[in-house]
Amino acid sequence: MDLPTLLARYDDRRLPRYTSYPTAPRFDSRVGSSVMRQWLGALAPQTRLSLYVHVPFCERMCWFCACNTSVVHSVAALERYAAAVQCEIERVAAAIGQRLPVAHVHWGGGTPTVLPAPLMRTIDAMMRRHFSFDDDTEIAIEIDPRTLPATAVADFAALGIGRASLGVQDFAPAVQDAIGRHQSLEQTRAAAESARRAGAASVNLDLVYGLPHQTVASLEATIADVLTIDPDRIALFGYAHVPWMQRRQQLLAEQALPDAEARFAQQAHAANLLVAAGYRRIGLDHFARPHDRMAKASGTGTLSRNFQGYTVDHGAVLLGFGASAIGSLPQGYAQNATRAADYMAQIEAGELAAVRGIALNPEDRLRRQIIERIMCDGAADVAALATAAGIDVATFDAALSRLDRLAQDGLVLCDGWRLTVPDSARPFLRHVAACFDAYLDPGTAPSARQPMVTKQRLSG
Numbered sequence: 001m002d003l004p005t006l007l008a009r010y011d012d013r014r015l016p017r018y019t020s021y022p023t024a025p026r027f028d029s030r031v032g033s034s035v036m037r038q039w040l041g042a043l044a045p046q047t048r049l050s051l052y053v054h055v056p057f058c059e060r061m062c063w064f065c066a067c068n069t070s071v072v073h074s075v076a077a078l079e080r081y082a083a084a085v086q087c088e089i090e091r092v093a094a095a096i097g098q099r100l101p102v103a104h105v106h107w108g109g110g111t112p113t114v115l116p117a118p119l120m121r122t123i124d125a126m127m128r129r130h131f132s133f134d135d136d137t138e139i140a141i142e143i144d145p146r147t148l149p150a151t152a153v154a155d156f157a158a159l160g161i162g163r164a165s166l167g168v169q170d171f172a173p174a175v176q177d178a179i180g181r182h183q184s185l186e187q188t189r190a191a192a193e194s195a196r197r198a199g200a201a202s203v204n205l206d207l208v209y210g211l212p213h214q215t216v217a218s219l220e221a222t223i224a225d226v227l228t229i230d231p232d233r234i235a236l237f238g239y240a241h242v243p244w245m246q247r248r249q250q251l252l253a254e255q256a257l258p259d260a261e262a263r264f265a266q267q268a269h270a271a272n273l274l275v276a277a278g279y280r281r282i283g284l285d286h287f288a289r290p291h292d293r294m295a296k297a298s299g300t301g302t303l304s305r306n307f308q309g310y311t312v313d314h315g316a317v318l319l320g321f322g323a324s325a326i327g328s329l330p331q332g333y334a335q336n337a338t339r340a341a342d343y344m345a346q347i348e349a350g351e352l353a354a355v356r357g358i359a360l361n362p363e364d365r366l367r368r369q370i371i372e373r374i375m376c377d378g379a380a381d382v383a384a385l386a387t388a389a390g391i392d393v394a395t396f397d398a399a400l401s402r403l404d405r406l407a408q409d410g411l412v413l414c415d416g417w418r419l420t421v422p423d424s425a426r427p428f429l430r431h432v433a434a435c436f437d438a439y440l441d442p443g444t445a446p447s448a449r450q451p452m453v454t455k456q457r458l459s460g
């Protein structure tokens, strides 16, 4: 089948990215503060935790950004938010009732460094007081290279930052004008160097394709530039245009957005360049140097997916702190109030901040496992996973006709229930995963009211 026909048949712009299953649009208010309290109280001794701290503030707003963030400069507002996060950490720890070990911490946003360093340190100290950190605890942070404080090296060293993620997108002036974000290669290099000087062993750069005025040539030039920084990992996200959810995206010139074919060409060319430069391709949109933990984990079945995308983090339970943060517990997912004001009000009223979520049943867990293996490894042995879960594989018979159609179009190889997505079909991973999504109406794309990104980060 020719590419235009294939792309017309398999438009992925309305499919979830499966950073969770069920996806965030399926969460509802049956999970709130009191359910969360019960879930936390039932955590097994020695459960290894991942902690996520969401800082929903930036110094300036980028028009393309789909994340839950806003511009806040008032120190008093930042102090109030940091106090709420500290209070939430204390309250969550009290509900757990034991000091559990931490495998991983992720400071995300927004731009976490908008919080003055002393406020970040008080949050860090609160986490260390209530949870157990050791030398293997990996601490990661998202950085805006344009607004890094002059004290960043000392600040990051004090927090123990081991991995830094820097937003880049594209260096072409026309693209930067169109997305309201101007950032030079030198600013980006300086930020990467600061992170490395502070002790970060892994530096990750985020590129985006599919932006207004972006071309294969602009992406190629951007990649040539970022390779001079020698990032350990590169994420290559497809631009998610969700202006009904993030009104700031209405500032983007829609007529300048590349169409599906142009997006495909950008993604394919960028991937080829990165592989030729020595990066290993991982899942849908990540690339890692062979020495990096993510490259080592890929293909071993140990890579997983969480709200930050792909991860090698092995925390069994994710606790999310801050507005819109999502926790993943054995019993299900719980998300905090999205707006910072609502989040703070909930905490100040003496509650936990969870306001929506979903409890998982055994079939949800199995579907999640199958979807995660497809998204991470491009392969899944559905029958083996079903047997291990004690669920009849016939549960998935409804997926067969959809898989069959994908197989006829060369997007998946089916050896019985053993599925493999060929490398050439990697951009269509989400279509294969979606065959196992019981909440996605097979006949229709998700409606405009079921966004493919959450407000925490790109998710769904």
Ligand SMILES: C[S@@+](CC[C@H](N)C(=O)[O-])C[C@H]1O[C@@H](n2cnc3c(N)ncnc32)[C@H](O)[C@@H]1O
Residues within 6 Å of the ligand: 058, 064, 065, 066, 067, 108, 109, 110, 111, 112, 142, 143, 144, 145, 166, 167, 168, 169, 206, 207, 208, 237, 238, 239, 240, 241, 457, 458
């Ligand atoms: C949570 S943002 C934080 C980055 C940091 N504040 C900065 O300014 O670089 C992390 C990443 O999300 C990605 N992102 C945000 N909005 C996006 C969108 N609409 N489509 C695709 N990727 C997006 C970008 O790659 C961005 O670097």
